[in-house]
Amino acid sequence: MTKLLITRARLFAAVDETVTDDGSVLIDGDRIAWVGPTGQLPPTASDGAELLDVDGKFVMPGMTESHVHLSYSNAHPSQLDRQPIPIAMLDAVDNARALLGFGFTSAISFGSAQGIDVPLRHAINSGRVPGPRLLASEKDLGSTGSNADSAAPESDGRKRIADGPWAARAAVREVAKAGADVVKIFLDGEALSAHAAPGVLSYTDEEVAAACDEAHRRNLRVACHARSAGAVKQAVRHGVDFIGHANFLDDEAVDMLAAARDRLFVGPGIAWEIQLLERGHEIGLGRNLMEARGYQHEIDETISAVKRLREVGVRILIGGDYGLSITPHGSNAKDLQYFVDLFEMSPAEALLCATRDGGLAFDPTGMLGTLEQETAADLVIIDGDPIDDIAVLQDADRMVGVMKAGVLHDDLLR
Ligand SMILES: [Zn+2]
Structure with missing residues (x-):
C-alpha cells in the first residue's frame, strides 16, 4: 500500500x-x-x-450530494428521459466525472431514468470511469396520477406505477432485482404538475407502509419526494430514510422529525425553486408564472422549515435536482451557497452538512x-x-x- x-x-x-x-x-x-x-x-x-x-x-x-440524478442530461424538466439510452449513458458518465471533479466523492441517487444508475455504479466501482461512490436508485415509484406519473408517454423510462400495497411491494422487488440501493417514492405532488399538486397525498398509508417494509427487508433504503407536512408525516411514520424537500411543515411534522432525527435525513433541494424563478424564462416558464404557481412562497416556507429543523437537531443535507438545463451537473456546490445566503448558516455549518452529515447518510458506519x-x-x-x-x-x-x-x-x- x-x-x-x-x-x-x-x-x-x-x-x-x-x-x-x-x-x-x-x-x-x-x-x-x-x-x-x-x-x-x-x-x-x-x-x-x-x-x-x-x-x-x-x-x-x-462532499456528499444527497439527491442526485446522474441520468438526467441537463434537459428541460419535461424531457429528462427523451435521450436514447446509449446517449444518456454517455452523458451520465460525464456527469459522474464532473460531480467527482467538484469534490463530491459520494452521491445518493433520488431516481434514475432508464435504470442507468446500476451499470454506472458498477463502472465507477470497477474503476472504468471516474465518479463518486454511488447509492444507486432505479425508476421512480409512484401511484397512477401521481407526480411520478407524467402524462407524456416518453416518461415511461423514468417511472414504475404501482397501485395497492401488493403492487407496491412487487415494484420494490423489481427495483431490488435490478440491483439498486435506494427506492425513490413519490408521496405528494409538485406545483408545476397539471394533475398532482403538492399537499395531495398520492399514496395511502397502507401503500407507503408496504413499500418501505419491502425495501427495508431487502436492505434497500427509501428516498421520497415529500413537499407537504402531510407527506413528510407519512414518510416519518413509515420509516423513509431520506426525505426530499420538506418545504411546508406544521408543528406536528417538526415534532415527528425531531423524534426521528437519529434515523433520517432531510434534503431541501432548494436549487430547483431558485433556478426556476431565476432562469425559468429560458425554458418557457417565466418568473411571474412561476410565482403565481407558488414557487416564491415555497422558498419562503422552506427557509422557515429549515430554521425550525436546525433548532431541533434534524440533520439537513445539501444537494438536489441538479441535472436540468436550469441546474446543470457540476454546479451542485451552489447548494452550500444557498445554505449560507438563504438559510443563514455559517460556511462551516454548511460544510458540515455537505461532509459529516452527508457522509453519515451515505454510510451509517461513519x-x-x-x-x-x-x-x-x-x-x-x-x-x-x-x-x-x-x-x-x-x-x-x-x-x-x-x-x-x-x-x-x-x-x-x-
Ligand atoms: Zn429529484
Missing part, C-alpha cells in the same frame, strides 16, 4: 467547525492513517510516505465525511478558503485535487 503525507494544509476535518492552520493528513492505501496539526505528527509515522506540500491550500473531506484516523481517504484540496467565501467550491480552477479511496485526481475538470 502506498503512503502519502499531505502537509501544510489549512485543514477542516469536519468533526466539528474547527479549522487547523498547519495541518497534515497521512494516507495509507484507501484509509486515513493520521490527521492533525503538522507539529504533532509522530516522528516515524510518515516514514516511506510520498510528500505533498499543499502550501496553505484548504483540505476538507469529500467511514465517510470526516477526516479521522481509519476513515476513508476521500478529500478535496482547494486553492481558496470556503470558510471565507463558500463560492470557491463552484470554481473549477480552484479545485486542485479530489481524492477518493486514496486515489488522487487532478484532471477531472480539465
